[in-house]
Amino acid sequence: MQIEQQLTSEIQKAVRHLFGAEPPDIQLQPTRPEFAGSHTLVCFPLTRLSRKSPDETAQAIGAYLTANVPWISAFQVVKGFLNISLSDSVWTKVLAYIFQHTAYGTLPASGREIMVEYSSPNTNKPLHLGHLRNNFLGWSVSEILKANGYTVHRVQIINDRGIHICKSMAAWKLFGNGETPQSSGMKGDHLVGKYYVEFDRQYKKEVKALMEQGLSEEEAGKQAPIMQLATDLLRRWEAKDEETLSLWRTMNGWVYQGFEATYRRMGVTFDKLYYESDTYLLGREEVLKGLQQGVFYKKEDGSVWVDLTAEGLDHKVLLRADGTSVYITQDIGTAILRFRDFPNIEGQIYTVGNEQEYHFKVLFIILRKLGYSWAEKCHHLSYGMVDLPTGKMKSREGTVVDADDLMDEMVKDAETLTRQLGKIEGLTEAEARELFETIGLGALKFFLLKVDPRKRMLFDPQESIQLQGFTGPFIQYTHARIKALLRKAAQEGISFGAKGFENLQKLEPAERHVVQVLSRYEEKVKEAALLYSPAIIANYAYELAREYNQFYQTIPVLGETDNSSVQFRLALSDAVARVIAHAMHLLGIRVPERM
RNA sequence: GGCUCCGUAGCUCAAUGGAUAGAGCAACUGCCUUCUAAGCAGUAGGUUGAAGGUUCGACCCCUUCCGGAGUCACCA
Numbered sequence: 001m002q003i004e005q006q007l008t009s010e011i012q013k014a015v016r017h018l019f020g021a022e023p024p025d026i027q028l029q030p031t032r033p034e035f036a037g038s039h040t041l042v043c044f045p046l047t048r049l050s051r052k053s054p055d056e057t058a059q060a061i062g063a064y065l066t067a068n069v070p071w072i073s074a075f076q077v078v079k080g081f082l083n084i085s086l087s088d089s090v091w092t093k094v095l096a097y098i099f100q101h102t103a104y105g106t107l108p109a110s111g112r113e114i115m116v117e118y119s120s121p122n123t124n125k126p127l128h129l130g131h132l133r134n135n136f137l138g139w140s141v142s143e144i145l146k147a148n149g150y151t152v153h154r155v156q157i158i159n160d161r162g163i164h165i166c167k168s169m170a171a172w173k174l175f176g177n178g179e180t181p182q183s184s185g186m187k188g189d190h191l192v193g194k195y196y197v198e199f200d201r202q203y204k205k206e207v208k209a210l211m212e213q214g215l216s217e218e219e220a221g222k223q224a225p226i227m228q229l230a231t232d233l234l235r236r237w238e239a240k241d242e243e244t245l246s247l248w249r250t251m252n253g254w255v256y257q258g259f260e261a262t263y264r265r266m267g268v269t270f271d272k273l274y275y276e277s278d279t280y281l282l283g284r285e286e287v288l289k290g291l292q293q294g295v296f297y298k299k300e301d302g303s304v305w306v307d308l309t310a311e312g313l314d315h316k317v318l319l320r321a322d323g324t325s326v327y328i329t330q331d332i333g334t335a336i337l338r339f340r341d342f343p344n345i346e347g348q349i350y351t352v353g354n355e356q357e358y359h360f361k362v363l364f365i366i367l368r369k370l371g372y373s374w375a376e377k378c379h380h381l382s383y384g385m386v387d388l389p390t391g392k393m394k395s396r397e398g399t400v401v402d403a404d405d406l407m408d409e410m411v412k413d414a415e416t417l418t419r420q421l422g423k424i425e426g427l428t429e430a431e432a433r434e435l436f437e438t439i440g441l442g443a444l445k446f447f448l449l450k451v452d453p454r455k456r457m458l459f460d461p462q463e464s465i466q467l468q469g470f471t472g473p474f475i476q477y478t479h480a481r482i483k484a485l486l487r488k489a490a491q492e493g494i495s496f497g498a499k500g501f502e503n504l505q506k507l508e509p510a511e512r513h514v515v516q517v518l519s520r521y522e523e524k525v526k527e528a529a530l531l532y533s534p535a536i537i538a539n540y541a542y543e544l545a546r547e548y549n550q551f552y553q554t555i556p557v558l559g560e561t562d563n564s565s566v567q568f569r570l571a572l573s574d575a576v577a578r579v580i581a582h583a584m585h586l587l588g589i590r591v592p593e594r595m
Numbered sequence: 596g597g598c599u600c601c602g603u604a605g606c607u608c609a610a611u612g613g614a615u616a617g618a619g620c621a622a623c624u625g626c627c628u629u630c631u632a633a634g635c636a637g638u639a640g641g642u643u644g645a646a647g648g649u650u651c652g653a654c655c656c657c658u659u660c661c662g663g664a665g666u667c668a669c670c671a
Contacts, residue, residue, distance in 0.1 A: 317668085
């Protein structure tokens with residue numbers, strides 16, 4: 001895929017020859033569809049060299065190119081823009097290249113290694129819509145980095161200890177009557193989540209009662225018996241009280257079983273799990289070392305701080321007066337531990353909501369101050385919250401869109417529509433189920449990934465998820481359609497290959513357009529990695545599918561009489577199907593053979 | 596209040612400083628006797644929050660304001 005480079009070098013030659021000067025950056029961009037041509041040269045920056053108007057400059061370069069470069073067939077000047085048309089033989093060669101490179105879109109291994117963290121849930125409640133965005137993003141960015149030649153290690157840190165799980169434990173002790181996932185038939189994470197909500201309900205009741213007795217809200221909050229039970233459980237946990245540890249292990253075990261089912265359905269996996277209960281004491285040593293090196297300072301009360309005013313930030317506590325760790329201390333320790341576990345990684349990517357931007361800014365500065373050069377390559381993959389029409393999601397109050405429920409609903413919708421359209425004929429029950437799953441999850445993932453990760457997005461359960469238009473199923477459909485076409489070709493005994501169309505001289509505009517979009521794929525894969533943005537891939541996949549559908553709708557493939565054209569169109573279709581499958585794979589979305 | 600992010604069609608979202616700001620949904624009109632109509636073609640819908648500035652050229656960069664969100668915890 002070196003058209004761009006070759007074209008650039010020809011333009012540089014032209015500029016040197018015509019204006020006798022070394023050209024600055026050549027600005028090439030795709031030609032807008034309403035004009036003829038595929039590449040557009042922006043001529044304004046060249047006017048300083050040419051000492052001519054933009055139009056005259058463009059005219060001169062265009063004339064030179066068409067006269068001297070055999071594969072440039074035509075040009076057109078529009079208001080300082082030089083639109084360049086390449087001969088169709090270039091495009092047939094491009095297609096031949098893409099068709100023959102089965103790994104098109106996957107860049108060669110770079111030998112570079114990187115870690116991506118995502119998910120990292122608390123264990124007191126099931127996963128919700130926000131986690132879905134997080135997991136799909138983390139997964140997709142990992143795939144995109146792999147396609148860019150990286151070796152990727154996917155990890156998460158499971159926040160399995162702390163007051164939140166103790167709250168669920170407290171409520172379960174009080175109201176659970178020994179309920180288990182088996183006895184209730186509930187998924188483990190949902191069962192534990194139920195008691196988390198139960199805790200909040202009871203807590204509010206108690207606080208209200210205490211306030212009616214004249215206590216302040218703060219005081220009432222502390223004295224509420226159920227809160228005292230929870231903090232007592234936390235104390236016992238830290239003191240390694242066996243009974244408490246046992247309940248903790250049991251309830252976390254329920255949650256993990258539930259999570260596992262959810263992750264499996266989401267199609268998400270991890271290479272290594274870190275548990276906060278193992279890592280929460282880490283970092284203290286590092287901070288003490290930093291204190292000795294004079295990177296940090298100690299206050300009279302014994303607490304340890306870092307001064308970030310030079311970086312335009314504030315002072316930040318790293319160890320409490322009693323010597324215990326805070327959140328960021330743990331993260332310092334965990335980061336260093338991970339670099340010991342994976343010595344070859346050059347950096348870490350943290351998929352965490354944008355409300356923690358300040359935290360990660362501080363974390364990376366501290367790691368740099370401690371002398372870890374890899375801190376430069378640490379990146380907070382920050383994403384915006386998913387809003388509901390009703391406002392913010394609150395786990396405590398149970399006003400969340402549950403991940404399992406949502407996936408169920410999506411798959412059900414997919415099933416309803418698929419049946420309505422009569423598309424399950426000839427499928428076994430198992431195949432049909434798999435198809436509903438593929439479509440439903442494809443719609444959900446695509447919906448969450450097509451938006452720029454940084455942006456806050458709105459999720460309207462009633463209207464947001466569609467199966468038509470700019471959606472995953474639209475792209476899946478295009479893929480299935482091509483597969484049907486290829487099956488039919490095989491049935492009719494038509495085989496095809498790059499040799500079959502090497503002499504094709506003339507292309508239809510619709511054919512040319514599809515090849516042009518195909519030729520941009522690798523650029524997009526690089527760009528997506530650079531920006532950590534699956535949205536770029538999603539938008540590209542949609543553009544490609546749309547372009548192909550236009551072709552498909554207007555140009556016959558198997559009905560064509562000219563054999564070279566049949567060969568070309570089949571190869572084109574095959575290449576589109578493969579690139580769609582590749583792009584969707586980068587998004588973690590499967591594509592069906594039929595739908 | 597300081598800092599960060601966001602503000603684009605009725606709604607949800609696009610647009611490496613480049614051409615007449617594009618899609619989908621919703622609304623309206625066409626196209627299944629031809630490879631899958633989850634499709635295609637078309638109509639309508641915009642003072643890109645506002646005002647200045649830089650530039651040959653600004654949704655994009657700078658300044659100020661308006662509106663929204665987040666953060667500034669010895670919670671995680």
